[in-house]
Amino acid sequence: MTTFDFDTIIERRGTNSTKWDKMQRLYGVPAEDGLAMWTADSDYQTAPCVIDAVKQAAERGVFGYSWDHPEYKAAVQWWMANRHNWDIDTDWILTSQGLGNAIAMSITTWAAPGEGVVIFSPVYHEFAHKTKKCGRRLVEIPLVRDGETYVIDFDDAQRRLSGDERVLLWCSPQNPSGRVWTSEELRAVAEFAERNDLILVSDEVHHDLVYAGNTFVPMDVAAPEYRHRTVTLVAASKTFNIAGQRTGAMIIPDNALRATMKQTQQSLDYSPSSLGIDMITAAYSPAGAAWVDAQMAHLDGNRRLFDEAMNSIPGVWSMPLQSTYLAWVDFAGTGMSYDEINARFRDGARIAASSGPGFGAGGELCQRVNLATQRSRVAEAAERLKAAFSDLQ
Numbered sequence: 001m002t003t004f005d006f007d008t009i010i011e012r013r014g015t016n017s018t019k020w021d022k023m024q025r026l027y028g029v030p031a032e033d034g035l036a037m038w039t040a041d042s043d044y045q046t047a048p049c050v051i052d053a054v055k056q057a058a059e060r061g062v063f064g065y066s067w068d069h070p071e072y073k074a075a076v077q078w079w080m081a082n083r084h085n086w087d088i089d090t091d092w093i094l095t096s097q098g099l100g101n102a103i104a105m106s107i108t109t110w111a112a113p114g115e116g117v118v119i120f121s122p123v124y125h126e127f128a129h130k131t132k133k134c135g136r137r138l139v140e141i142p143l144v145r146d147g148e149t150y151v152i153d154f155d156d157a158q159r160r161l162s163g164d165e166r167v168l169l170w171c172s173p174q175n176p177s178g179r180v181w182t183s184e185e186l187r188a189v190a191e192f193a194e195r196n197d198l199i200l201v202s203d204e205v206h207h208d209l210v211y212a213g214n215t216f217v218p219m220d221v222a223a224p225e226y227r228h229r230t231v232t233l234v235a236a237s238k239t240f241n242i243a244g245q246r247t248g249a250m251i252i253p254d255n256a257l258r259a260t261m262k263q264t265q266q267s268l269d270y271s272p273s274s275l276g277i278d279m280i281t282a283a284y285s286p287a288g289a290a291w292v293d294a295q296m297a298h299l300d301g302n303r304r305l306f307d308e309a310m311n312s313i314p315g316v317w318s319m320p321l322q323s324t325y326l327a328w329v330d331f332a333g334t335g336m337s338y339d340e341i342n343a344r345f346r347d348g349a350r351i352a353a354s355s356g357p358g359f360g361a362g363g364e365l366c367q368r369v370n371l372a373t374q375r376s377r378v379a380e381a382a383e384r385l386k387a388a389f390s391d392l393q
Helices: 023-027 048-060 070-084 098-110 125-133 154-159 183-195 224-229 255-267 274-283 286-311 338-349 375-388
Strands: 035-037 093-096 116-121 137-142 144-146 149-151 165-171 199-203 230-234 248-251 326-330 351-355 366-370
Touching: 023 351, 035 366, 035 375, 048 274, 048 286, 070 093, 070 274, 070 286, 093 098, 093 255, 098 125, 098 165, 098 199, 098 230, 098 248, 098 255, 116 125, 125 137, 125 165, 137 154, 154 183, 165 183, 183 199, 183 224, 199 224, 224 230, 224 255, 274 286, 286 326, 286 375, 338 351, 338 366, 338 375, 351 375
Parallel strands: 035 351, 116 137, 116 165, 165 199, 199 230
Antiparallel strands: 093 248, 144 149, 230 248, 326 366, 351 366
């Protein structure tokens, strides 16, 4: 049986890593002994099959123009069928410069300046950022906390619409909470989009990072009759820690929607990164699948260790993760302001975590903590945070 190493420390300081080399400037956490647990990439090496693909490309030594070739599209098709029970046609696949680029193109393609873009918060902060940067109107609908998870109040959602909304940005699995939506919930979201004539853009980038006992269902599998308005965004970036290659896929079954997006891409003179395409082709394979399974076992141990530590602090609660490597920790029970919570992370624990308020309504007293790192660092973070909040014990 092949074993994989997720625990050897890889020094990322001084490598132009956004996560580690911008930590002090953005979060005030000293680079020397700070822990970077914010932006969503992982600290261990990617799958050996992906590294081998990069080595082979380097040995060729030629890095000319390339394209999203048939082998790459066949690999995407194989992965969706074998990992997510989703049968897609390779003609449905359009390659983007990562999913951030795909989100921005979706907003500008299907909503005119000033028109509304709907999000359900708390949610991935780039949904709001890109909507505003693109000059569209943000329509934020709060999710409802129900026990240990979030649910949707569709009556409230309907009341918040004014009629000029054009796009619904949907996050599945949900970031930052790690919520895995059921087929029934996904169908309800698609029906909501249908009632309000919204293009449904489903960001499914975390779909591979699902813990045992939970089943991820692609939006197109849950609600195939709404393909005429559904765009699904997927990438190997989070799964295989290759986000720096800025390569993702937009899977669009509807011919008219796909043609419209193709026109947008052509107007921007976009073509894919050859190295990114090679890496994804290698990743979406049986060898890549075995590595992902091992990674999930590692992450499961990390989340259990971290949750136990956080839940031992009075007034602190870490939402049980169904997916992702991003712990969503609620400090509302401490009675502290967000500034005090953040100061204890920064100055007491020397940990850079993603600011909860940045995820919108519902995140005001939360922190998102990236657990995709070595077990020793998770243990160190847990001890630092318990010490930083020790006066609550």
